[in-house]
Amino acid sequence: MNEPPRLPGGGFAAWSRDRLGVARRGADECGDVWQLESGVYVAATAEPCEAVLRRAQDFPKAPSPLFPPLKRSSGAPTPEERAHAHAARMRGLRAQAVAARIGEIAPRTARCADQWPTGQDVEILPLVRHALAEIGVHYLFSEDAPALLPFASQLFLAREVLVRPSRWAWPRWIPTPARRFRTRQQAAFTDALRPVVRRRRSSGRLGDDVLGQMLRPSSHYGPLPEEAVLDTLPGITVATFETPSRAAGWILLALARYPQAADRVAAEAALLPADPAATTSAHLDSLQYTQALVREVLRLHPPSWLLTRRVARRTQLAGYTVDAGSTVLVCPYTAHRDAREHSDPDQFRPERWLGDADSPAKPGVFLSFGTGPHGCEGAALAMAMLTLLTAQTARRYHLSEPPGPEPSYQVATFEGLATVGLRLRATLRSREQSRFQ
Structure with missing residues (x-):
């Protein structure tokens, strides 16, 4: 059999280090x-990574939701109900829906920037995560968000506890303390959300948020x-701020390490409305360099840097034979460094995503939000949040890393690519600087 080559000196021991x-x-x-290892393959470059993600029948996503349906007498939602719930969510998460609500997102990103303590080294990710949680939960639940935000924060904590590295891979049926904690927090979130769903349905005021879209009857399926509404929302609630928080760490670090790029973002952001609530999708579209910087950071440091797929049937991948039951690890981190797709792939060059004369006509593969049938539902929302947060931060501050030989963060790779413990210092930028850089 024509098997992919093994990496000399590789294997799980080297991988874990x-x-x-x-x-x-x-x-x-x-x-x-x-x-x-035997039966575990890594798709390392752009073409096989895209092929695996797009060929969902040959390489299905493992059925292991972080928040599985709670056990109830009424039973779990059927696959058909879950598919309709996904379609209903997407009505509220597609790019057009996000564009219509930019005026709700922008004030919260501005508030996050305003709350950054100046003149001191600050561990920034907790502050950013809280701000992005407020944005994400509000986007899903609008006026009901304040009551649900504490439960969403506990869901995030349950996820952190559950995915923490462990020496033992316990079977899924064993009720470990972390799994029991997750179930309690998931039940608490569901119990808080249930009266919201019933109140909206009984009043007929379903709302224009994502929950409202899920409560609207489908012309083909009905309500x-x-x-099905309750069981499919814990995962997307956490996802609205968990992965963007990891991305934000790398973006803010880039603003500190590349001051000329930060100056260019600040000059672009200076043209945003003085009242953030007046920000529209047209203003967001005008932040072309800022969006390019965000994409470039996500290219170099994809928060979901490794995606797992199972092989459903014996098939071919990049000219090799892979057997049914094998595992394929899709690696956007190395795919984004494929020199056939990106010139100078290890260099930080936001300009590669612009239409400038000096940039390549084809910027290359971009898998930070996945692709294919299981691409990220919240990609448009995440890009809007991250772009506005980047612009509002650079508009106000110069960022810098703490002086000294010690790194300002640790790189975590177990669940996602993150800047654990990142500390940065913010110094106020004058209005003239931001406008005329």
């Missing part, structure tokens, strides 16, 4: 697809059962 280093070495030494 340095995931990013082994991933880079595998791509450099073995090429498009390589074998980590979603209550349990």
Whole structure:
């Protein structure tokens, strides 16, 4: 059988010590697809990564939701109900829906920037995560968001506890303390959300937020059962701020490390309305360099840097044969460094995403939000949040890393690519500086 090559000195032991280093070495030494262990393959470059993500029938996503349906006498939602719930959510998350609500997102990103303590080294991710949670929960639940935000924060904590690295991979049926904690927090969130759903339905005021879209009867299906609405919302609630928070850490670090790029973002952001609530999708579209910087950071540091897929049937991948039941690890981190797709792939160059004369006509593959049938539902919302947060921060501050030999953060790779403990210092930028840089 024509199997992908094994990486010399690779394997799970080396992988657990340095995931990013082994991933880079595998791509450099073995090429498009390589074998980590027997039956575990890594799609390392752009073409096989895209192929796996788009060929969902051959490479399905593992059915392991972080928040599985709660056990109830009425039973879990059926696959058909879950599919209709997904379609209903997407009505509120597609790009046009996000564009219509930019005026709600912008004030909260501005408030986050305003709350940054100046003149001191601050661990910034907790502040950013709270701000993005407020934005995400408000986007989903509008006026009911304040009551639901504490429960959403506990859901995030339950996820953090559950995915913490452990020496033991317990079978899913074992009720470990972390799983029991998750179930309690999921039940508490559901119990808080249930009266909101019933009140909206009984009053007929369904709302224009994502929850309102889920409560609207479909012309083909009718109204979603209550349990299908409730059971599919914990995961998307956490997702609206968890992954963007990881991304925000890398973006803010880039503003500190590339001051000329930060100056260009600040000059662009100076043209935003003085009242953030007056910000529209046209203003967001005008932040072209800011969006390019966000995309470039996400290219170099994709928050979901490794995606897992199962092989449904024996098939071909990049000219190799992979057996049914195998695992394929899709690696956007190395795919984004494929020199066939991106010139100078290790260089930070936001201009590559612009239509400038000096930039390539084809900027290259971009998998930070996935692609294919299981691409990120909230990609448009995440880009809006991150772009406005970047603009509002650079508009107000110069950022810098703490002086000294110690790094200002640690790189975490277990669940996603994150800047754990990131500390930065903000210094006020004068209005003239931001406008005329």
